[in-house]
Amino acid sequence: MMKNNRRNFLKTIGLGSGTLLMNPLDGFGAIDLQNEIKPGKNDENVYAHRNITTDFLVAGGGMAGLCAALAAARNGSKVVLIQNRSRLGGNASSEIRMHISGASQLKQVWRETGILEELMLTEAVINQQKSYEMLDYVFYDKVVSNPNITLLFDTMLYEVHTNGRQVTTIKAYCSQTEEIYDISAKYFADCTGDGTLAALAGAEFMRGRESKKAFGETLGLDKPDDITMGNSLLFMAEEHDKPMPFEAPSWARKYTFKDFQYRKIHSFEYGYWWIELGGLEDIVHDGQKIRHDLMAVIFGIWDYIKNSGNHPKSANWALSWFGAIPGKRESRRLTGDYIMTQRDIQAPKMLEDRVAYGGWPLDDHLPAGMDDTSLDPFRSIPLKGPYSIPLRSLYSKSFDNLVMAGRNISTTHVALSSTRVMATCATMGQAIGTAVAFCLQHALHPAALVKDKAKLQAYQQLLLRQDQAMLGMKNTDPLDLALKAAVKASSETVDGKAAQVIDGINRDIQDGSTHQWRAEMGADGVWIELNWKAPQSISTIELTFDTGLHRFLRISGQKSVLKNQIRGPQTETVSDYLLEGFAGNNQVFEQKTENNYQRKVVHTVDPFKADRLRITVLKTHGDPLAKIFEIRCYQ
């Protein structure tokens, strides 16, 4: 009987009927099925029903959803974050282990800031052992430490209810806990990657590859098709002190020397992004087959490495991990009020509603992947610089309260080949999380926010204050007391004038200025001071430090990727410093901080009145210069 109930449950949600999660209501259509699922005596108490009401439902706990949830919660919204796995990070998590790539690839100065930077800096310090599970832990810790977030793991979205242009409720279930959740919210974020929530709601979306004509893209196709980039599985391996034999399963694919003419095996410890398949299949619905095919590829490649004789150095190497959840590159793209195209990536403009940025190349992969090793697996077109992502690409044109972040935003296939990477997705997440909190506070929806110039600017200023990765933004926050202060310092370098801490720009933007105060560290430290003509009431002091944004900072299983990174506090960052407030000559406030490694630090303190705020840098993490990008003060 229990078995039967279970089957009925699966049918109810669409799993048993073979329709999977896409259209569970189909399961209710057939009369025989309706009879079959009529609740029996014992059914009702098996799955517990939970009704949850919240401000903001975020579906998907990858880098986009994670940052969206954190951003909204930190700005005061109640958030429910549902994740269909029991780990956060999605493609970055220990379950998939893809690189968190983004604008660092420009090899300029453009590593993303904001929540992502906070996460990466934290991870670099506490996870010097480079354990992927500890990356998951960093994400988990940030989420569960925020009381505004309810995190539901192993929770599968299967139904969405709407009313006019509003999404009203989603249904999800957790098989581990035998619970069904009915979650009502004011806003919904589709950070599923596949755009499942929006598709279930009936929102407009795009799929496949557009023609050149459709959006005037030279990289478009002559004729549109429904092909996508493929999925990937990765593996990791370790070297032992004795030969480690390997026998491939019968279903492993067979490879020979010539299969690797475009796919070089440089090292054995982690790989390979080109273990890719599925672009020619239905990337979502054929996922079970694609996963198995990818496993057959992984074990086939490892068999080749170990047993072809062509890689004799692999003798002592053995597999230590392989992925079982394919990392997806592309599926649905939800249509917003703005569709980003090739031009937005290659010849970017300062879009008025810019809220995030990207900088990964236009990196399209050949859909055949490992099914055709005679072809180069990708074509990557580098960019001259970062490009902005507008808020209009981050909300659905079909629903007023549906936002999105991740690979499923409003772009063409060509633009997606750049926007799809995780550091970029994370910045989108922060943008929509903050937008939702802002909209809730101002009784606006995102489309109206874009149209209200004053509100849009206020929202962008909020993002900038919270260190969001944005282009061409300057601090003009009228509430920032620091902007009204005179600045002086114990010393400064020629290219690091003290006044630059209030020049409104909080990072190197490649305009020839450092935009930071710099001073040679002395034995007793160096100081910088904000002076006001009249005493100011201060309760928040915000500092932005240097964390070497020109470098890569991301966990990797690959030695060469870690090579020029700093796994620990970044050298440029101020470690120990003293905050002091003075009223005249009287010290009215003092706080000492040690072992800081963050870029953006917010000190919320008991209010004090002072006409002078001094920051004394006592120690850096190795840099001979004290460096501060920005100081902000608030009442």
Add this chain to the structure above:
Amino acid sequence: MNDLLQHIADGKGHTKCMLLSYLFISVLCLYTSNLYAQVNRHPQLAEYKSEKLFLFDANDSVQVEIELLKNDQNQPQLYRAYLSTGVCSDGLCKPVNIQIYWDLLGDFYEYETAKDAGLTKFDHMPFTADDHRRLHTILADTSSLLRDYYVEDLIDPQVKLRSKTIDGVTGATNTTFQATTVPGALYTVYTLWHFVNGTIRHRLFNNTVAMLSDSLIKQLLGSENGKYQRFMIAHLNEAQAEKFQQALMELVEYSKDDYVPHFALDKLPEATWQDATQYNQVLAFLPKMPFPVQTAILNKLTNTKMDAKGRSLLENHLVHTNSDVQRKLIKAILTK
């Protein structure tokens, strides 16, 4: 970049250039050339005979004549065209007079320019030897960024160059893209790249495919050029593979390309591995072959009942190889 910036100065002009391209189809025999790109130079280039093939529209107003060059044995060697046009932007124009060569697959091979009417950069400064080397590299890069960007996108709108000689101002190349062009000659390089690597490539490639005769197949299989070898192997049908079995076996034995021996092996008729004369010819070279080729050959022999000579060649290899994989394969073959 610094070279360019020093030209930002006064600049009263005396020449007005039309934003029109113009054309001369040259009389090649009168053309005096000055070769800069010596790397690929065919030793007997001067002795090649030319044969007119077709006219090709280089752009809306410029047409070029494509020629096929042959050596004294009448073997196709290169394609050639003479391009004479003007490249203009923002009212600043530069003449382009250049003879371009492609190989038989339609890939850029080299170019020649006239000594006194060659390529110029900003303000009519002639190309230096370095500029020519750079241009050669750029034109040979089929996946250059020039392919996927509009020329305007390669310009930095922040930096303007003022001409000394012409009443005009033009943009400077964005720093990111400087490696993809010759400083001060972006429009020229861009125009040339798109001509050299545009649809003409496919026309030339298709022309070669259409020309494929037994003698050309033999010539390409037997060339020293790994690209030609790969192309030819891929284009052989089954009957041709049988006909050119000897040439394929020679590629297995001699090709310097890492992958060609493997492609040739896969193209060889199955019968090769049942014919002692044939497989023994290959096995005689076994000790000199790269390891992966050796292994691939042994894998081809797993269903062969070896003759005495073959057995002895394999036994000899068994002694010398230090690979378990190969030892296992050889033992399996020898027990057949």
